[in-house]
Amino acid sequence: MNGNSVEAKLREDIPSARERSPDLNPAAGELARRLDEIAILLDIDGTLLDLAPTPREVWVPPGLSRTLNRLLQKTSGALALVSGRSLNDIDLIFAPEQYPVVGGHGAEMRLAIDSEAVASHAPPMDKELKRRLAAIAKLSPGILLEDKGYSLALHYRLAPHAEKAIYEAVSLIRADLPNAPIEVLPGKCVCEIKPSGFTKATGVRELMTHEPFKGRRPIFIGDDVTDESVFAIVPEYGGLAFSVGRHAKGMAGYFDDPREVREWLARLVGDEAAAKP
Ligand SMILES: O=P(O)(O)OC[C@H]1O[C@H](O[C@H]2O[C@H](CO)[C@@H](O)[C@H](O)[C@H]2O)[C@H](O)[C@@H](O)[C@@H]1O
Numbered sequence: 249m250n251g252n253s254v255e256a257k258l259r260e261d262i263p264s265a266r267e268r269s270p271d272l273n274p275a276a277g278e279l280a281r282r283l284d285e286i287a288i289l290l291d292i293d294g295t296l297l298d299l300a301p302t303p304r305e306v307w308v309p310p311g312l313s314r315t316l317n318r319l320l321q322k323t324s325g326a327l328a329l330v331s332g333r334s335l336n337d338i339d340l341i342f343a344p345e346q347y348p349v350v351g352g353h354g355a356e357m358r359l360a361i362d363s364e365a366v367a368s369h370a371p372p373m374d375k376e377l378k379r380r381l382a383a384i385a386k387l388s389p390g391i392l393l394e395d396k397g398y399s400l401a402l403h404y405r406l407a408p409h410a411e412k413a414i415y416e417a418v419s420l421i422r423a424d425l426p427n428a429p430i431e432v433l434p435g436k437c438v439c440e441i442k443p444s445g446f447t448k449a450t451g452v453r454e455l456m457t458h459e460p461f462k463g464r465r466p467i468f469i470g471d472d473v474t475d476e477s478v479f480a481i482v483p484e485y486g487g488l489a490f491s492v493g494r495h496a497k498g499m500a501g502y503f504d505d506p507r508e509v510r511e512w513l514a515r516l517v518g519d520e521a522a523a524k525p
């Protein structure tokens with residue numbers, strides 16, 4: 249069985265979000281009537297936004313901000329973006345809108361759109377460590393650096409041949425600095441080096457202790473391995489997690505792609521125009 253047919257088999261076994269959880273089927277209107285009990289937590293890249301060749305080339309499709317603003321209003325603020333991107337980057341992408349955010353894989357947070365307070369759990373990365381990691385980008389043209397201050401991402405979507413060399417170079421640096429409190433986070437065509445001690449799940453846990461998220465059932469949608477830490481904890485809150493485009497441990501169902509996620513969310517807020525495939 250080759251890779252594709254294994255994936256195809258998985259898809260047959262796990263029905264889509266709409267089939268698996270009738271109470272979440274917005275067509276039935278059930279979930280739409282219960283948005284006051286729900287917290288909507290959404291990953292960004294590969295979930296809300298289609299993947300692009302480089303981090304800077306993503307764009308917010310027409311209608312998505314309207315959907316997110318309606319969700320924010322209908323959940324009385326219990327909507328948050330849960331991303332590996334930095335908070336500043338997220339605000340740039342969705343400008344002029346601002347949402348509650350768990351950013352940097354849990355490094356920083358904004359609990360509400362009108363709150364300035366941004367809890368940050370990550371000090372700036374050590375300068376010498378950052379310099380050595382950044383030098384890895386010289387291994388090949390096409391490797392892009394993304395400096396988030398507290399962490400660094402080495403993107404190789406434009407240089408897929410460099411994947412192995414990047415991870416080997418990072419391992420050598422880590423072996424040289426065994427006490428550096430960092431961890432390597434594999435993502436989609438990216439190797440992220442971040443401080444240890446926090447994840448998207450720790451960020452979501454913190455978010456769920458604050459109003460209006462506290463006491464609500466989280467519905468989380470995510471596409472990558474780094475989202476599985478949240479998949480593991482949503483059942484504790486009576487919530488559900490949905491994956492995008494891949495089978496993920498602990499998922500209640502899946503969406504084929506970000507377009508389907510956007511249409512599902514639009515249906516949830518009764519925006520039939522945006523919900524049309
Ligand atoms: O947790 P997410 O919101 O999904 O963010 C994960 C990472 O997304 C970005 O990189 C990814 O998307 C880029 C644009 O589509 C793509 O070019 C890249 O290959 C992907 O890895 C972002 O640059 C990272 O900081 C996020 O951690």
Ligand SMILES: [Mg+2]
Pocket residue numbers: 291292293294295470471472
């Ligand atoms: Mg993602």
